[in-house]
Amino acid sequence: GAGVSQTPSNKVTEKGKYVELRCDPISGHTALYWYRQSLGQGPEFLIYFQGTGAADDSGLPNDRFFAVRPEGSVSTLKIQRTERGDSAVYLCASTGGAGAGDEQFFGPGTRLTVL
Amino acid sequence: TQLLEQSPQFLSIQEGENLTVYCNSSSVFSSLQWYRQEPGEGPVLLVTVVTGGEVKKLKRLTFQFGDARKDSSLHITAAQPGDTGLYLCAGALPRGKLQFGAGTQVVVTP
Numbered sequence: 001g002a003g004v005s006q007t008p009s010n011k012v013t014e015k016g017k018y019v020e021l022r023c024d025p026i027s028g029h030t031a032l033y034w035y036r037q038s039l040g041q042g043p044e045f046l047i048y049f050q051g052t053g054a055a056d057d058s059g060l061p062n063d064r065f066f067a068v069r070p071e072g073s074v075s076t077l078k079i080q081r082t083e084r085g086d087s088a089v090y091l092c093a094s095t096g097g098a099g100a101g102d103e104q105f106f107g108p109g110t111r112l113t114v115l
Numbered sequence: 116t117q118l119l120e121q122s123p124q125f126l127s128i129q130e131g132e133n134l135t136v137y138c139n140s141s142s143v144f145s146s147l148q149w150y151r152q153e154p155g156e157g158p159v160l161l162v163t164v165v166t167g168g169e170v171k172k173l174k175r176l177t178f179q180f181g182d183a184r185k186d187s188s189l190h191i192t193a194a195q196p197g198d199t200g201l202y203l204c205a206g207a208l209p210r211g212k213l214q215f216g217a218g219t220q221v222v223v224t225p
Contacts, residue, residue: 004157031211042119042203042215043158056210091157095211102211103148106157 002026004107006092012113013082021077021110025094032075033104034067035091043091049075082114118142119206119216127222131193136219138204139186144214145207147187149178152201152218161189194223 005024013019025032031050035043045059049069057067064082069075079086089111093104122137138147146165150158162171164180164187171178175198177190191198201220205213 033212035213035215040217042121042205042218043213044215045208045212048210048212050210056212059212093157103160103163104211104213106159108156 004092004094004105006090006107006110008110009108010111010113012115014115015082015084017082017114019079019082019112021079021090021112023075023077023092023094023107025073025075025092026096026105027073029094029096029105030072031095031102032069033093033095034075034077035093037089037091037109039088046077046090079112082112084114087112087114119204119214121202121204121216121219123219124217125220125222127224128194130195130223130225133190133192134194134221135188135190136202136221137186137188138216140206141185142206143184145184147180147184147207148205148213149187149189150203150205152203153199158203191221194221196223196225199223 007022033048034046037043047067048056052072064080067077089109091109093106095102095104119140148163149161152158162178167182167184169180175192179188199222201218203215203218205215
């Protein structure tokens with residue numbers, strides 16, 4: 001079956017603009033995670049969904065960042081008033097469970113560049 | 116915050132040589148995972164180690180989890196150009212969250 005897909009693959013925007021990043025998880029996966037990977041770093045946790053609800057949003061850097069998953073499948077990460085420091089690759093991962101050590105399947109990421 | 120430090124940051128070797136990368140933490144993790152990431156792609160899971168002292172082998176890759184479950188190593192025997200990539204270790208946190216290290220970039224030249 002299809003893996004995790006993310007769109008767009010690349011997004012260039014200007015400082016102050018609003019952007020939406022989309023994640024399509026593997027069908028049937030109930031847990032969905034968003035990570036941010038800056039250049040030369042490992043992925044950094046942002047938010048975790050179990051079904052439709054955000055079970056843990058402790059990694060969101062500030063209130064400009066928001067994510068939804070209204071039907072428990074597709075998720076959208078929304079960034080308001082983008083700043084140059086938001087430039088990074090945004091990765092989405094899904095898994096059938098949410099136990100520690102469960103395999104997470106990652107999408108290819110969206111590379112966001114804020115000019 | 117539980118931090119994972121990976122070393123070295125960068126490793127360039129010739130095909131056929133061996134290499135070892137390290138992942139160290141001051142905290143105990145219930146399990147630790149190793150991923151490989153290639154440019155333009157997301158990380159792909161290689162292995163999960165759970166038990167202190169555990170050793171797992173995946174073809175030419177050997178993974179060890181320290182007795183105290185604070186550190187891990189990845190050893191590659193007779194490296195091939197296809198082993199080139201960013202190797203990431205990640206410690207398991209509650210609710211399935213992962214704490215990643217910064218990664219080791221491995222380049223294997225023919």
